[in-house]
Amino acid sequence: MNLRFLARQLTSVVVTTAGHINDDRVFFGMQLARRLPGPASRLVGHALGRLPGDAGRAASAWLLGEETTAKSLVSGSPAPSRLLGEIALNLGLLNEAESIAAAVPGARALSSRIEWTKGHIDEAIAVLPDGARRTRLIDERLCLQPQWWPEVSSHVTARRARNDAEHARGQHPTALHVLTNSLPHTRSGYAYRSHAVLTTLRDAGHRTAALTRPSYPVTIGRLSQGPVEFVDGVEYIRDVPLRPRPTPSERLSEQANRIAVEAHERGAQILHTTTHYVNGLATGAAAAAANVPWVYEVRGVLEETWAAAGSSPAERSARRNSQRFALMRAKEIEVASAADAVITLGETMREHLIAGGVPAETITLIPNSVSEAVVDADVTRTPADMRKSLGLPEDGIWVGAAASIVGYEGLDDLVDAVILARCQGTDLRLLIAGDGVALPELRERAAVLGDNAVFTGRVSQVQAIDYQLALDAIAVPRKDEPVCQLVTPIKPIEAMGLARPVVISDLPALRELVPDSAGLWTPPGSPQKLAELLSELASDDTARARFGDNGRAHVLATRRWKEIGRRYGQVYSQLVGSDVR
Structure with missing residues (x-):
């Protein structure tokens, strides 16, 4: 260290x-x-x-x-x-x-x-006396205002001519990515996709590196081994200020300066960041200073994810009508519209961006895909055999998921469906791998299942694959919330890649992922319907095998990072090859 x-x-x-x-x-x-x-x-x-x-x-x-x-x-x-x-x-x-x-x-x-x-930003400020917290909230409101962007120091902008002169644009543009988090400290779908993108670009001949957000990973209670960490040969740069700035605008300006300097020193010809708007503001300002094009990758819908965290339908509705929701939505659209290119995950997300005003011609669809770890998984082993190797009972039909455990994932409906199916005589059992804010309540809800419900807690990517292979069917029972209607998750793709039948909620973002030949769909928010469907699937070994085989064939043909990742290089080459500035 x-x-x-x-x-x-x-x-x-x-x-x-x-x-x-x-x-x-x-x-x-x-x-x-x-x-x-x-x-x-x-x-x-x-x-x-x-x-x-x-x-x-x-x-x-x-x-x-x-x-x-x-x-x-x-x-x-x-x-x-x-x-x-x-x-x-x-x-x-x-x-x-x-x-x-x-x-x-x-x-x-x-x-x-x-x-x-x-979501009442003005009221949250008004109730506070003068002091650090009030100043911070006022400043956070400032960052959400239309047309506000961080400032970059003049000594950084002066380097632009040198940067262009010293680094000729080659066949494979050099890219600097700006990330919220990364491996090895955060093991999430976001971190794994980022790593897959960087690895694919590197293997295609691009010089790449990633700069994580200021103070990461200290902000999540972990320490970096050094200012640069390598994971599978991918370079992750850590930016840990000695004294973090007290307000969001100051921190964003400091981050933008660091990105611009890093871009200059590494000869970056492309800057590439991901949702949400904070990353976009810092990266867009740095790109202007470094005189390079930038890419905004929309992997989620920030304001809808925030609204979906409300604890009741009334609270979720109130959040969507709030000041905070409106400002976040407008800022996300502003940032996406300012980028030279936008990448998103699915057709429903693309249409959402266009409806918000993002130019359609700037948007490229690069869907979630599977890693070679999924492709190389031994899908010939039966679920019962995998359960035996993991110390789980071989008996019964096991359903579940490997996911971030948050309310809108609908795993409470899955728990209720398993309970109902068992009451009706089906030997259905539950396995959920992962962690999240909704896990404690989910455990309590499933207590009646006793040993027929297993919660693993946080797992690695390798463990997540093993646990999914131990399932006879994988469920993605997301709620009927706007965030679930719009955002395409990676889990159904992984499930199909592992030759497991998939049961999804009947929502646009999920239906575009799973072909009829690879899975089944059920009305969201209906444990009874889900129980009936799972019971039918549990009694039909042939259907489970057919869905699994078809799903894997679909993924191997259309959703491997080795092929999909090339689209990033195409976006980069188009930007560098065109006179965007």
Whole structure:
């Protein structure tokens, strides 16, 4: 490990922590406890449970994943407190949080967070006294205003002529990617797609590197081995400021300057970033300074993902009508429209961008595809054989998924469907691999299944493949939310690539992924219909095999990174070959 860079990261942690403690020690302490490694978080949870009062017991239950107990303690407590209010807000109990904030003197920071959660930016600012938090929120609102972009220092823009003169444009343009997170510290669909893109470009002869967001991976409680880390030969550059800037606009300007300098030093001919708009603002400003074209890759719909996190239909609807939603949507469209090229994952997402005003001719569709690890997987082994190797029962028909466990994935409907099917005599069993904010509630919901439900928690990509191979069918029962109607996930593609039948919700973004020959679809939000369909599939070995074989053939023919990834090079060559600036 690079000791100097380690010291820099630790100093950044100390400075940031001190700022958070001074800002709001109750909120910071609670969030820190939740983000500790599992054993440490549980230890804190047990310790809090020994304290007198509902606040300590609610915090204990929350940290231990006993969300039903935590909600009961919050709702029934006769002694409101700041801590109870923060727990209520994190549990999605917005009404209870508001009642607590009104009853606790001086709970203005909590009131502000409630308004921010509701999407009321102006109200979240107005309730606060003058100070660091108010200044920060005002500045965050500024960054969302139309036509606001970060500033790049004049000494950086002066390098543009040298950059163009020193680096001739070749057949394979050099690209610098700007990422939110990456391997090895974050193992998510986002990180794996980014790595697949970078690897594919490198193998095609492009010089590539990726610069992760400022202070990453310190921001997720991990330390980098050095200012540059290599994963499978791909270069990930870490940017850890010694003293992070206090406001979003200052941090974005600092990031844009760093991107522009890095682009100059590496002779980058293309800058390439991904959603959301924060990445786009910094990268677009840096591209203008470095005098190079830039690509904005739209992998999600930020404002709809935020709205879908509401805890009830009424709250989700209110979020979509909020100031924050409108500003985020407008900013995303502004950033995408400013880019020289836009890449997105599916036809429904492409149509969404065009409807928002992004020029159709700038958009290229590059769908999610499978890695060679999926292609090379041994799909000849039966699910029962795979379960045996993983220490799971061979008996029964196992259904499930490997996914990020959030509410809109609809895994609660899958749990209910398995319960219903078992009550009706089908030996259906459940396996869910992954982690996420909805996992504690999901575990509680599935408790009635006993040993017939398995939750693995966070797993690596290799483990995720093994667990999916252990399933007789893979379900993607997403909710009927705009984010699920628009965004095409990678999981159905992986499932088909692993020769497993796929059961999806009947939503546009999912139907465009799974051909009729490879899977089945069911109305979203209907556990009874899902149970009926899974029971039919469980009783038909021939259908499961046919769907699996057809799905794998479809993926091998159309969805391998080795072929799909070439489209990135084509986009780059078109930009560098044209006089875009």
